[in-house]
Amino acid sequence: MKIIRYVLYDILRSRMIIGYTAFLLLVSAALFATETNASKSILNLLNIVLIVVPLVSIVFTTIHYYNSYQFIELMLAQPIERMKLLLSEFLGVILSLSAAFLIGIGLPVLLFSADGSGISLLISGILLTFIFSSIAFWVAAITQDKAKGIGVTLLLWFYFSLIYDFIVLFLMFTFSDYPLEKAMLGFTALNPIDLGRVFVMLQMDVSALMGYTGAVYKQFFGSALGMFFALGVMIMWAVVPLFLAIRVFKKKDF
Amino acid sequence: MKNSIIVLYLFLPFFAFGKTIKVVAGNSIRQAIATAQAYDTIEVKNGYFYENQLVINIPLSIIGENFPIIDAQYQNEIFTIKAHDVTIKGFHLMNIGKTATIDWAAVKILETRNVRVEGNHIENAYFGIYLSASHNCWVENNFVTGKPSEEQNTGNGIHAWKCDSLLIKNNFVKGHRDGIYFEFVTQSSIERNFSTGNIRYGLHFMFSHNDTYTDNTIRDNGAGVAVMYTRHVTMLRNHFDHNWGSAAYGLLLKDISDSQIENNTFNNNTVGIFMEGSSRIVIQNNQFHENGWAVRVQASCDNNVFSGNNFTSNTFDIATNGSTMLNKFEKNYWDKYEGYDLNRDGIGDIGYHPVSLFASIIEQMPHGMMLLHSFMVNLMERAEKIFPSLTPEDLIDNQPVMKPISQKDTPQYVN
Numbered sequence: 001m002k003i004i005r006y007v008l009y010d011i012l013r014s015r016m017i018i019g020y021t022a023f024l025l026l027v028s029a030a031l032f033a034t035e036t037n038a039s040k041s042i043l044n045l046l047n048i049v050l051i052v053v054p055l056v057s058i059v060f061t062t063i064h065y066y067n068s069y070q071f072i073e074l075m076l077a078q079p080i081e082r083m084k085l086l087l088s089e090f091l092g093v094i095l096s097l098s099a100a101f102l103i104g105i106g107l108p109v110l111l112f113s114a115d116g117s118g119i120s121l122l123i124s125g126i127l128l129t130f131i132f133s134s135i136a137f138w139v140a141a142i143t144q145d146k147a148k149g150i151g152v153t154l155l156l157w158f159y160f161s162l163i164y165d166f167i168v169l170f171l172m173f174t175f176s177d178y179p180l181e182k183a184m185l186g187f188t189a190l191n192p193i194d195l196g197r198v199f200v201m202l203q204m205d206v207s208a209l210m211g212y213t214g215a216v217y218k219q220f221f222g223s224a225l226g227m228f229f230a231l232g233v234m235i236m237w238a239v240v241p242l243f244l245a246i247r248v249f250k251k252k253d254f
Numbered sequence: 255m256k257n258s259i260i261v262l263y264l265f266l267p268f269f270a271f272g273k274t275i276k277v278v279a280g281n282s283i284r285q286a287i288a289t290a291q292a293y294d295t296i297e298v299k300n301g302y303f304y305e306n307q308l309v310i311n312i313p314l315s316i317i318g319e320n321f322p323i324i325d326a327q328y329q330n331e332i333f334t335i336k337a338h339d340v341t342i343k344g345f346h347l348m349n350i351g352k353t354a355t356i357d358w359a360a361v362k363i364l365e366t367r368n369v370r371v372e373g374n375h376i377e378n379a380y381f382g383i384y385l386s387a388s389h390n391c392w393v394e395n396n397f398v399t400g401k402p403s404e405e406q407n408t409g410n411g412i413h414a415w416k417c418d419s420l421l422i423k424n425n426f427v428k429g430h431r432d433g434i435y436f437e438f439v440t441q442s443s444i445e446r447n448f449s450t451g452n453i454r455y456g457l458h459f460m461f462s463h464n465d466t467y468t469d470n471t472i473r474d475n476g477a478g479v480a481v482m483y484t485r486h487v488t489m490l491r492n493h494f495d496h497n498w499g500s501a502a503y504g505l506l507l508k509d510i511s512d513s514q515i516e517n518n519t520f521n522n523n524t525v526g527i528f529m530e531g532s533s534r535i536v537i538q539n540n541q542f543h544e545n546g547w548a549v550r551v552q553a554s555c556d557n558n559v560f561s562g563n564n565f566t567s568n569t570f571d572i573a574t575n576g577s578t579m580l581n582k583f584e585k586n587y588w589d590k591y592e593g594y595d596l597n598r599d600g601i602g603d604i605g606y607h608p609v610s611l612f613a614s615i616i617e618q619m620p621h622g623m624m625l626l627h628s629f630m631v632n633l634m635e636r637a638e639k640i641f642p643s644l645t646p647e648d649l650i651d652n653q654p655v656m657k658p659i660s661q662k663d664t665p666q667y668v669n
Contacts, residue, residue, distance in 0.1 A: 165630035172619045180621045209546045
């Protein structure tokens with residue numbers, strides 16, 4: 001527990017996390033100030049959150065891991081369980097990133113638009129922070145080289161936020177003669193960013209558009225079961241990479 | 255035709271030279287009707303009457319003071335009018351019976367003319383006001399509210415079949431199957447009505463030629479407004495608001511021709527206007543704001559003109575299902591237009607393609623909607639704007655207006 005405190009103290013002092021908070025606060029304040037329609041600013045905010053939050057989470061976590069490499073080595077010399085050490089590092093990172101997110105996006109959203117769509121935006125933002133931090137830990141635990149690690153995490157971010165959707169679109173074109181409704185559910189579950197986007201959008205007015213063309217889709221994700229499914233899958237996306245990271249970390253030679 | 259109704263209306267009081275029969279609480283309205291002579295007036299004082307099946311066979315004015323309540327106790331209907339020159343005014347009619355075989359209504363008008371139904375409150379009716387094979391009738395200032403159940407067990411608020419020269423004005427209809435329903439109704443005028451919370455359509459008409467719809471507000475209905483198989487429809491200054499749902503439209507036009515749709519507002523509908531098999535419609539000076547699709551034009555439509563409309567904050571401006579486009583778009587304002595105006599004549603120098611890339615992808619692959627508002631789609635839209643390659647080439651507004659077209663304030667429904 002003491003380690004978490006050290007990690008937190010270390011991170012919160014860093015300029016990057018303060019900059020991140022300020023950036024989010026600025027963006028959300030600007031969006032709410034210029035747009036009279038709250039649900040529209042939520043939509044714009046969603047677009048930004050879906051790009052920025054994964055990017056910052058994954059890159060910041062990787063950099064933090066490599067920067068505290070010596071600290072980790074030092075700690076390993078002490079009688080501390082490896083799992084505990086990694087978990088404290090993880091908790092330190094996600095606590096600070098979530099705090100930044102909650103101050104930057106959470107405060108304005110709760111002030112201006114604390115309805116279903118606003119709350120779900122916060123939930124999916126926090127879950128995305130968890131997911132991309134734990135993916136970053138996994139990558140960093142595997143990769144020894146800092147430059148390579150950052151490169152890989154950037155590529156992963158690029159894959160999830162852009163390339164994956166292109167692949168889905170390509171598959172849709174190729175298999176457009178087949179009933180794809182169920183498959184679409186699966187495709188969405190395989191990308192946490194898509195899942196987060198759908199999770200928020202179904203709370204908004206635009207969800208009617210989804211019902212217009214993909215009734216199964218809307219019916220599923222619109223139901224309570226679908227919401228729990230989306231949340232469950234997102235939590236899996238956070239837990240599984242973390243678990244893998246711990247496994248690698250435990251066996252690692254320093 | 256409308257004028258002739260007004261003239262008739264003005265002269266009606268002079269025809270009513272009969273005596274006046276007063277009915278107070280405890281008396282029977284049925285008896286009063288039975289004893290009345292043609293052109294008499296029956297005045298009903300405030301009270302609670304349990305009556306139904308009041309059939310009127312002679313010209314009569316039946317006028318309620320301070321809304322006397324006539325309760326049919328869910329049995330049969332209340333007024334059945336089979337005579338001409340009848341007026342029903344100022345009643346509170348409630349609890350009409352329901353049956354699968356007969357369309358029972360609070361006021362039913364059968365095969366007649368010159369009937370006025372005005373200023374009534376109708377509550378829990380199966381059908382509210384039902385006109386059949388009649389002409390020159392006047393339905394005004396009525397307040398019709400129902401409790402909807404399933405579509406097949408709910409009647410229409412104002413229902414007209416095979417009529418001519420009707421005036422439906424300033425009515426409020428809520429909680430029925432269709433708010434206002436017309437079939438084979440011609441030369442009629444529908445003005446300043448408010449239709450909301452109906453489980454199927456707010457306004458629904460078929461085979462009803464030469465009708466005029468002005469200043470109506472249609473809001474929050476199951477599927478908005480549907481008009482089908484009709485010629486010469488005029489729709490002016492109506493408000494089609496918030497018809498949201500996975501199968502809702504602001505206005506569905508199916509096989510409509512030679513019509514005018516002007517100065518209407520379409521706000522927050524899943525689809526503002528859906529057009530299918532429609533020809534020669536002029537769609538002018540309308541406002542399309544915050545709709546899912548502002549307009550979906552199927553390739554089966556031809557020679558329609560869209561001009562002087564404002565398209566603002568819609569998810570998709572135009573969508574179409576084919577590559578041919580036989581309709582004309584000119585001088586509209588599109589908030590997504592990013593062109594320039596070097597000679598400063600207020601008209602953009604390059605054309606605007608209102609069908610976005612994603613909209614055309616969705617037409618081919620409905621499941622693609624899953625990617626709505628994703629980063630990739632936003633990027634692709636950008637790229638397509640710069641190098642158009644996939645969107646229909648003929649669908650272009652060559653003279654997009656740079657600034658929103660100002661429109662005079664349209665009067666809202668007041669009750």
